[in-house]
Amino acid sequence: MNSMLITVNILALLAIIGLIIWMQRKHLSFTKRVFTGLGAGILLGAALQAIYGTGSDILTQTTDWYSIVGRGYVSLLMMIVVPLVMVSIIQSIINLEKSSELGKISAWIIGILVSTAMVAALIGIGAAALFDLNAEQIEAGHAETDRGLLLEEKLGEVENLSTPQKIVSFIPSNIFLDMTGQRSTSVIAVVIFSMIVGIAVLGLRRKNPEQAEMFTKIVNAFYAVVMRIVTLVLRLTPFGILALMANTVANTDVAGIMELGKFVLASYVALLVIFVFHLLLIAGFGLNPLTYLRKVIPVLGFAFTSRSSAGTIPLNIQAQKNSLGVDSGIANMAASFGATIGQNGCAGMxxxxxAVMIAPTVGIDPFTPEFLIKLVLIIGISSFGVAGVGGGATFAALIVLSSMGLPVALAGLLISIEALIDMGRTAVNVNDSMVAGTLTARILGKLNIKTFQDKNAIEENVSL
Structure with missing residues (x-):
């Protein structure tokens, strides 16, 4: 009986996949297919939970099968992140007119990412105050207690690292290890290595132009192959979003959401304010925020369902270059840096x-100027090197709470709603990296305004 029900559930997913394929053959837009997958995934997940209930064996086995499509798609994206970042940055630097431009681009991108993370922290503080959040109001069950103990164990991995040591961790000592993504700072390490290779080629061009030209041809050929792989993978986006959203909704802990509803609401209010802040930045630099929003929504939709900033890098780069008109080099660096630096949702808000919730439990007033200034500065510094995959927010929280002298175990109280909040946080993280790329290109005169204003650019290029 169970196997028959699981088969029916799988057939339901396949039927929706068939619908999306039909839409593609009818040449319906990429955006419409993405949102069809998103909406259908929500409905399918809600139906599965309503019929079988959270934690049932049938639901568990069904979502395992759905993961072939959902997590399989994320794995394919993660597969191409390292080669895409590496070859894109090397090619971008090789094509720079002046090597001095590299420093300006990096400085603006990192500056925007970190400064917006500090603003996001202030917005998070405001939301906590507005909703009167306090960790003492939350009851700790068995799962929450276990989570707290796990966080205390993880704290030992990060609390002994000083700020200079954290900065040193960005520098690659074994680039092949970082290509496997084994460290939280692996993406930054790959970026740094790629920048060094690009700078080396610029130097070689002056001393041995023939060898430099040969290397450039190899890089261009490799870039073309990698971009073709990206094209093939991104065509699967509507299917990946469908399965990811179905699994997320089906496994959502409704009871946990009801119990911690005030924190969920406060979090999404804060995330919404941060998103509006991003749009105001876009408008402040003379760009239409509605045009920007229309072009980034498909990327944010995937970030929301996948909960992976790193996995969204390929989509992020494509949207910046082809839809927003951002210079290729800037788009590559903004997407890569943004996956681990200054994440507004995970490392800021x-x-x-x-910190504001937990401080009263140890007799600290979180709204004194000394506490707030210290908190915002620590968040700005610690926003470097947050892993761009699920769990990055936990890593950031450990650093900030331990630096503020606050107990980290109380952060485990939110385990039941972690996934729900993380979806919104990831979307804001990715949007921040796209804002950083767009504004940097605008400031340095490397934004193609015609492409930015072209309403059809998203259809022609992101849909591939």
Whole structure:
């Protein structure tokens, strides 16, 4: 009986996949297919939970099968992240007119990412105050207690690292290890290595132009192959979003959401304010925020369902270059840096809210100027090197809470709603990296305004 029900559930997913394939053959837009997958995934997940209930064996086995499509798609994206970042940055630097431009681009991108993370922290503090959040109001069950103990164990991995040591961790000592993504700072390490290779080629061009030209041809050929792989993978986006959203909704802990509803609401209010802040930045630099929003929504939709900033890098780069008109080099660096630096949701808003919630439990007033200034500065510094995959927010929270002298175990109280909040945080993280790329290109005169204003650019290029 169970196997028959699981088969029916799988057939339901396949039927929706068939619908999306039909839409593609009818040449319906990429955006419409993405949102069809998103909406259908929500409905399918809600139906599965309503019929079988969270934690049932049938639901567990069904979502395992769905993961072939959902997590399989994320794995394919993660597969191409390292080669895409590496070859794109090398090619971008090789094509720079002046090597001095590299420093300007990096400085603007990192500056925007870190400064917006500090603003996001202030917004998180404001949301915690507005909703009167306090960790003492939350009851700790068995799962929450276990989570707290796990966080205390993880704290030992990060609390002994000083700020200079954290900065040193960005520098690659074994580039092949970082290509496997084994460290939280692996993406930054790959970026740094690629920048060094690009700079080396610029130097070689002056001393041995023939060898430099040969290497450039190899890089261009490799870039063309990698971009073709990206094209093939991105065509699967509507299917990946469908399965990811179905699994997420089906496994959502409704009881946990109801119990911690105030924190969920406060978090999404803060994330919405941060998103509006991003749009105001876009408008402040003379660009239409609605045009920007229309072009980034498919990327944010995937970030929301996948909960992976790193996995969204290929989509992020494509949207910046082809839809927003951002220079290729800037788009590559903004997407890569943004996956681990200055994440507004995970490294900005979330640790700030936790700190304000937890401080009263140890007799600290979180709204004194000394506490707030210290908190925002620590968040700005610690926003470097947050892993761009699920769990990055936990890593950021450990650093911030331990630096503020606050107990980290209380952060485990939110385990039941972690996934739900993380979806919104990831979307804001990715949007921040796209804003950083767009504004940097605008400031340095490398934004193609015609492409930015072209309403059809998203259809022609992101749909591939």
């Amino acid at each position: 979330y640790p700030a809210m936790l």
